[in-house]
Amino acid sequence: MSIKTLISSREFAATGSETDDCELIRGEIVRMPPPKPKHGAICNRLAYLLTGYVERLGKGIVLSNDTGIITETDPDTVRGVDVLVYLHPSWGEELPDHTISEAPDLAAEVRSAEQSWKKMLEKVLEYLSMGARLVWVIDPSVKRIHIFRPDQEPQVLAEGTDLDGGDVLPGFSCPVAAIFKTR
Numbered sequence: 635m636s637i638k639t640l641i642s643s644r645e646f647a648a649t650g651s652e653t654d655d656c657e658l659i660r661g662e663i664v665r666m667p668p669p670k671p672k673h674g675a676i677c678n679r680l681a682y683l684l685t686g687y688v689e690r691l692g693k694g695i696v697l698s699n700d701t702g703i704i705t706e707t708d709p710d711t712v713r714g715v716d717v718l719v720y721l722h723p724s725w726g727e728e729l730p731d732h733t734i735s736e737a738p739d740l741a742a743e744v745r746s747a748e749q750s751w752k753k754m755l756e757k758v759l760e761y762l763s764m765g766a767r768l769v770w771v772i773d774p775s776v777k778r779i780h781i782f783r784p785d786q787e788p789q790v791l792a793e794g795t796d797l798d799g800g801d802v803l804p805g806f807s808c809p810v811a812a813i814f815k816t817r
Contacts, residue, residue, distance in 0.1 A: 638662065643710040647702070647733050661709030669746060672774055675816040676744045677716045680772065683813070684719055684740075687799075687806045694721040694739075695729075704735040705760035713757060717742040719803065737765030739802050745773045758782050768802040777814050 640661025646653065649663075656663050669677075681698040688694035700714030712733055719740040741761040745754055754771055761769045762784050769782040779797055781789040791797055791810050799806030 640709045643704045643707070643712050643733055643735075646710070646712055657714055658710055658712040660706065660711055666714070667746075667748065669744075672816060673716075673744050673746055676772060676774055676813060679815060680717050680742055680744075680813055683808055684717065684803075684806070687803065688719065688721070691721075691805065694719060695723060702733045703738070703741075703764075704733055705757075705764050707735075711760060713760065715741050715761075716744050721803075737761075737767075739766070740768045740770065740799070741766045742770040742772065745771055745775075747775055768800070770797075772813060774814065777810070779810055779813065 638661075641658065641663070642661070643658060646658040646663065653663055655668060656665050658664070677698055681696050684696045688696055697718040697720070698716065700716065701718055702712045702714055703718070705711045705713050715738070717740075718738040719742075720736070721739045724736055738761070743754065743757060745751075758769050758771060762782060767784070771780040771782070772778075773780065777793050779791045781791065781797075783800075783802075793809075793811045793814070795810050796807055797810050797813065
């Protein structure tokens with residue numbers, strides 16, 4: 635019988651570039667395939683729209699490009715989230731140089747065609763359990779956005795409707811089609 639050696643989020647952060655395409659899931663390093671161009675374009679578009687929003691609001695920050703956040707501890711899980719919004723980050727103006735353990739106001743994931751809904755929902759539950767107030771799962775294959783909030787039924791929006799930030803991102807609104815616009 636072999637014994638698994640689990641590592642902490644601190645040890646994972648110290649591994650360097652050899653784990654750039656990985657997440658730490660309950661103490662184990664798990665390789666993630668690199669995203670396809672459409673995935674990157676949609677992440678970029680969403681980050682662009684949300685950055686405009688926080689700039690108009692005059693507060694907050696948008697993080698993207700698989701920024702690592704600690705979603706669980708003992709054993710640790712570090713997820714690379716596609717897009718995050720923090721309206722009142724505890725770190726203030728100075729970005730931390732370590733993995734973030736603070737829950738975001740919004741965590742957004744773009745679902746890849748190879749990614750199962752089971753795996754995606756595991757991430758959603760981790761984000762909500764750590765205290766995220768809003769989670770969006772953007773599914774390019776059907777051009778829909780799935781909206782998750784703590785203790786509420788999920789919603790699904792399709793093209794022809796508007797996505798809004800509700801009470802989490804007050805005043806944010808855009809057509810669902812704008813998220814999928816890649817040109």
